[in-house]
Amino acid sequence: MTQLSSISKLLQQSGAQFRIFDMGRRISKLTTDQFDKFEQGLIPYPTPYLHHAWLALMLWNPKHKQQNVVWFLKFPLDEQGFLVQAVRDDFLGRLMQNIQQMLDNNAISEANDALKDNPFSFTPDQEKMAMFHAIAAHITQQPASQFLAGAKAYFSGDLGWDQWSGVGYQGIADLVADLESQQQYLLNAIPNIPSEPLVALATCLEHSKPDHKIAEALLARLKKAIAEPEQASLVAALLRGLSNTHSDTLRSQALQLTLNSQYQGSAEVMAAIATRCNESLQHPELLHLFLERLAVSEAGQAGFSRILADLMFIPVMRILVLQQFRNENRSEALSKAVGAMFGKKFS
Template identity: 70%
Template sequence: MSQFNSISDLLRNSGAQFRIFDMGRRISKISSGQFEKLEQGMIPYPTPYLHHAWLALMLWNTKDKQQNVVWFLKFPLDEQGFLVQAVRDDFLNRLMQNISQMLQKENLDQTNDALKDNPFSFTPEQEKMAMFHAQSAVIINQPPSQFYKDTKAYFSGDLGWDNWSSIGYQGVADLTARIEDGNNNSYILNAIPELPVEPLSALCTCLEHIEIDHRVAQALSKRIEQLLQQEQDGNVNLLASLLRGLSNSHSEELKKAAIQKTLSSPYAHKAEVLVAIATRCNLSLQYPELLSLYLEKLAISEAGQTGFSRILADLMFIPVMRVLILQAFRNPERSDSLAKAIGEMFGTSFESDTNSSPK
């Protein structure tokens, strides 16, 4: 049995500084107090993704960088979205067994991994890992990557907008993580109208992890409007990236307008766009009129019935979204296509209940 009763207990007694991040829909900080309440089952996990809590535990020693470590952990949640206590205890037991074995061998170099063979560890996708590295470097006062200098020069406009192939995705992540340093915010703001597809997409997938200011949000909104005005065979992936880049803005009106226009365009049936809205812009879907429009488009999209069911199963795991979606399902003005998709997802009994229930 572990000598620690919780992960919070382990972190506090590690002797290291630590920080906890959610790694699900986007990278965001979780306070130690909030995490402790999550562990104790006092509150549900606030941002579940695919029915799991995706976490990064970052521990560092200001005097010895060799002791810095990051654990990426994926824990299943129960039907109410709470952390499963037995799973947490299993993780701790496995972790302490590995550490005990390492101590017995007296071999504690960095090639040993305390999470070796731990079923709760995971490796983030490459883009998210790059942004996490960039943000963690800022936190522990480490320098950015070797790509940072060239990336700054490119985004300043000095290299020419077509000369982007050598800047590196990590450089874009570093620039984004350090957006408040020097002229970086101005560089990004002035570059957005000019950027070719590839560097703009890379920038957007980094911007979704930080809180952008209103000017940057407006610049992204204009690129979305320009793309929507083009022919139907425009760049679907770029539009999805732009929506992701805008998603963490505080400007609800800009986000709502962008989503509304997107769902009223030929792009509304594209799976990549609908997934981006559901996974990154879910807060905006709390507006009933926008949610109803989204559900109608999802029901007839190229994602098909499988996509409809999977996307909504993930969204409905968020308690507030579940209530709102169920209310939308019972809307007497819903289309036959949406009613059919609901029936396929839940069975014909649910569809019959919604048809016969009081409106």
């Protein structure tokens, strides 16, 4: 069997249709051109998370779309965010060895076995897996799960807003995956549902692109939540749900409100902002406010350093954060936190 020189060539020669997803901060599509340039070492990974590229490679038979396979892969990145070529080569070598063994044993029927014992494979958490299944079914025009009907019944309001315990997370994910046609269910429910199903909905919405109507409904719930005690988890979830909306204005407003609220020091909220709202943090005034709040948050110095080490791994964010670190108007608290992270000689 011919040794392949790249994952891109493997996909192109498979004869299958395929799509590549980033699985790090949120589920999002990667173009084949982006992936090919990343694999060749021409560009850094566009959306690194915890110093890794988290990928899903989905392949399906164009004539029988229900015949598909998904490989979840996690590759370490170098200090500049590029793929380590030796890691890619190691992955391909292990993959080809497993495929050859499957051919020798006439066991090619299970394509997922090609990743057996591969150190670069991973399993997404249950919430992200549910959303991925929903997205994959929508792309390949397969039926949604059996849980969709129950989710529709609940989000329509017919069951009563307190009857959420029987609603499956997969059903909510199926609703969100088909957001364009199912939007009215969400608009009907967001103002009314209790915190628990709202958290589930918001954590699904971070993988979609809600329009301004859904974003406005989420923002109204956020305003209510930040005025109440002990709602940090809900506030964090709502920020995640708003993080990928088309409206930059609404996203920025949500961050401003939160960072000036009683939850400005919540470690959970700070982590949600850093990991999901990095596009909004490209606004200098929001980034400055976030850094000032993070420096005195309950995350402490360890949390400050961990959160920023991950955020600064995104090339554009590294430049912007360093600019804020050198801002003459930074507080003493931020200066101390920066000094503890980089050393007192940082300037």
